[in-house]
Amino acid sequence: MKEFIEYILHFGQLNEQQIAFISERVKELELKKDEYFSEAGKIAQQVGFIVEGVVRVCYYNNKGEDITRYFFDENQLVVEMKSFESHMESSEYIQAVTDCKLIVISKSDWEAFSQSMPGWDNLVNKMIQKILLQKLEKRSPLIEQDATTRYLTFIDKFPQLANRIPLSHLASYLGITPSSLSRIRKNIQ
Structure with missing residues (x-):
């Protein structure tokens, strides 16, 4: 309360x-x-x-x-x-x-x-x-970016959310497939 x-x-x-x-x-x-x-x-x-x-x-x-x-x-x-x-x-x-x-x-x-x-x-x-x-802050920058940049921007702006949400929901939010998100994450690490 x-x-x-x-x-x-x-x-x-x-x-x-x-x-x-x-x-x-x-x-x-x-x-x-x-x-x-x-x-x-x-x-x-x-x-x-x-x-x-x-x-x-x-x-x-x-x-x-x-x-x-x-x-x-x-x-x-x-x-x-x-x-x-x-x-x-x-x-x-x-x-x-x-x-x-x-x-x-x-x-x-x-x-x-x-x-x-x-x-x-x-x-x-x-x-x-x-x-x-x-x-607006969460959505606007994501529209014009490629998938890798969208993911990195999300991680940078919302680090507190990144490890709390399922990858399928994050992929959907970023406008990419879960397999694309997995590839992006693998290439970054």
Whole structure:
């Protein structure tokens, strides 16, 4: 809980009463590796804050291939925002890559925060901006690089993730096959 409150406080001020209000409404959730936090075809009903572990945002393309779009680890919010905000079915999955511990806020409690805490919406907007910038930082450089450079860039920028995620998910994220990733790793070592 402490990590979540500290995360929020990076984006603005909360008084003790507001912190207590939030603390009373959030829940802890443990996900085992490969379990889903949210699923395609369903409406996202919760926001998660990762206390421990790694999750990925993924989808299946028209060939049925599992494609990883993003990874999120500790001290990050995770939600399928479009589905959560617009009450539309999600087109993506959020899946635990490792065993995870999350702080979870339901949609109704998230809305209660907005209605009862002045400044909450401003905090949320700042959080969303940070999430979007993190996504851009993770994806943009990878688009223009060859496979080896994409892998080296990922290892350089996200060393804390490299040994925590399966190679198949990393290969999917980098847009290469697992066998290509194995060759790249072998050639680098």
